[in-house]
Amino acid sequence: MGVRTEALRLARLVAVVTPAALLGGAYVSQYGFGLFPCEMCWWQRYAHFAALALAIVAVLVPRSRVPVALAGLAIAVAGAIGGFHAGVEYHWWQGLAACSTSVAASSDPLAAIMNAPLIRCDTAPWALLGVSLAGWNFLFSGAAALAIALLLRRAK
Secondary structure (H helix, E strand, C coil): CCHHHHHHHHHHHHHHHHHHHHHHHHHHHHHHHCCCCCHHHHHHHHHHHHHHHHHHHHHHCCCCCHHHHHHHHHHHHHHHHHHHHHHHHCCCCCCCCCCEECCCCCCCHHHHHHHCCEECCCCCCCEECCEEHHHHHHHHHHHHHHHHHHHHHHHC
C-alpha cells in the first residue's frame, strides 16, 4: 500500500471516527448524565451528523477524495460552532440563540412544558480542566479537520 493510499485511508478513518465519537459522547452525556443540549449544542450535532453521513459515503466510495474532504469541512464547521458556543459560555461575546428546553411527551402537555428544564446556551453545564463540552468539541473537531486536510494533501 502506497503512502498516498495510506494517507487517504487514514483521512477516511479520522472522518468517520471523529463525528461518531463526539456524537456518542454527546448522547452519553445527555442520556447517561442528564446534560441536555441547548440550541447551539444542536447546531454542533447537525454538523457532525452531516460529517458522519459524508464519511460513510467516503468509506463506500474509497477512491474518491471528495466525500472525505466534505466530511472534513463539516467537522470544521462543527468545530467552529463549538468555538463560538464556548465563547458564549465564557461570556466573551453574546450568543445568537435563545435558551431552549426539552419537553417529553405527556398526558398533560401544559404540565410537561411548565416542568421542562430550561437549557441555557451561555452556561456550561459541565467542564473538564476548565474547558466546556463546546470547547472540547472545538479542540477535537479542529484537530481532526486539520488532520484530514493534511492527509488529503499528502494523498494528492
